[in-house]
Amino acid sequence: MNSTDNIYDLAAAGIRQLIPYKAGKPIEELERELGLTRVIKLASNENPLGPGKKALAAMQAALPALALYPDGSGFMLKQALADKYTIDASQITLGNGSNEILELVARAFLTPDHEVVFSQHAFAVYPIVTQAVGATAVIVRALNYGHDLDAMLQRVNEKTRLVFIANPNNPTGTLLSQASLERFISALPHTCVCVLDEAYFEFVDSMESVNSIDWLKKFPNLLITRTFSKAYGLAGLRMGYGLSSPEMADILNRVRQPFNNNSLALAAAEAALSDDEHLQRTIAVNTLGMQQLTDGFKKLGLEWIPSAGNFVSVDLKQAGQPVYEALLRKGVIVRPVGNYELPNHLRISIGTEAENKLFLQALTETLANV
Numbered sequence: 001m002n003s004t005d006n007i008y009d010l011a012a013a014g015i016r017q018l019i020p021y022k023a024g025k026p027i028e029e030l031e032r033e034l035g036l037t038r039v040i041k042l043a044s045n046e047n048p049l050g051p052g053k054k055a056l057a058a059m060q061a062a063l064p065a066l067a068l069y070p071d072g073s074g075f076m077l078k079q080a081l082a083d084k085y086t087i088d089a090s091q092i093t094l095g096n097g098s099n100e101i102l103e104l105v106a107r108a109f110l111t112p113d114h115e116v117v118f119s120q121h122a123f124a125v126y127p128i129v130t131q132a133v134g135a136t137a138v139i140v141r142a143l144n145y146g147h148d149l150d151a152m153l154q155r156v157n158e159k160t161r162l163v164f165i166a167n168p169n170n171p172t173g174t175l176l177s178q179a180s181l182e183r184f185i186s187a188l189p190h191t192c193v194c195v196l197d198e199a200y201f202e203f204v205d206s207m208e209s210v211n212s213i214d215w216l217k218k219f220p221n222l223l224i225t226r227t228f229s230k231a232y233g234l235a236g237l238r239m240g241y242g243l244s245s246p247e248m249a250d251i252l253n254r255v256r257q258p259f260n261n262n263s264l265a266l267a268a269a270e271a272a273l274s275d276d277e278h279l280q281r282t283i284a285v286n287t288l289g290m291q292q293l294t295d296g297f298k299k300l301g302l303e304w305i306p307s308a309g310n311f312v313s314v315d316l317k318q319a320g321q322p323v324y325e326a327l328l329r330k331g332v333i334v335r336p337v338g339n340y341e342l343p344n345h346l347r348i349s350i351g352t353e354a355e356n357k358l359f360l361q362a363l364t365e366t367l368a369n370v
């Protein structure tokens, strides 16, 4: 290669134009940058209580076996998930975060001839995995910040191989009704795979909760993704899963790396599934924290998008980025969502009562000064 060659020209077309996912700012980074010591992060929808005791104990117990490769089939965890959901273990695909499942489905089903339908303001990983394999993203305008299922259906054609739906959606927190979703999936052609991303499933009020797993029996083209990163407090371990027909799981498992989940993650996730107390406490803290934050917004005269998840996007009625930066200087990391076409919103993950209070104080001070 001579010096005038550009290495970027050698990359696959989809990769060349790819804009990488922007993660929430790590606490340590902000502490280093500003010399702060008390930084709180409400930016990545992590569990403010941390991992549960059972998960921690399971990891401790798994440490001595770290010289060995993990169980590449994830037998024990799959069995625990199969028992919990009354499905067969052959319907489960384990991923390095549910993010990996999103990537596997794109790699397994898409080519540059295919189109992928998803909503405006939907999760940022959908355009990335679509573009990485050279497929074409078809982005459908949102309705009241949420998925417009009728409009999405209209954009599905014979080239559409994949539809992504996040329910609840991140970063808007919008939730679709069970009936409307079921109608949508029924209306999809059999040549189109439907990914139902339920990363925040555990936070959905049981009254409106979608029992999408029942649909697996009648929709062989349905893939549900869930994760241990959010409600289970194990984001750092990277553990998620897909639920589908056994045939779809077989296809996804063909492209999966043989040891994509490490031993600690497998052990912790299995233990976390049995830790209902920690899950219930997490949900209770979230419910109270959501009320605390939205009460605070109300006092400030701000509107927010009603959210079914563990985060809420608030409308600042002014550019979000400067407010985000001012909050950083006060040691509070939240998430600007301009890259989601929501330039006047900030997304706040629900924290502990003390964290929420610190955030609201910092926001009140910041808004008084801009």
Ligand SMILES: *Cc1c(COP(=O)(O)O)cnc(C)c1O
Pocket (backbone or CB within 6 Å): 045, 096, 097, 098, 099, 100, 123, 166, 169, 170, 197, 199, 226, 227, 228, 229, 235, 238, 239, 240
């Ligand atoms: C956080 C999130 C995920 C993925 O999280 P993992 O840590 O990779 O499991 C997937 N979808 C949505 C909508 C999310 O917000």
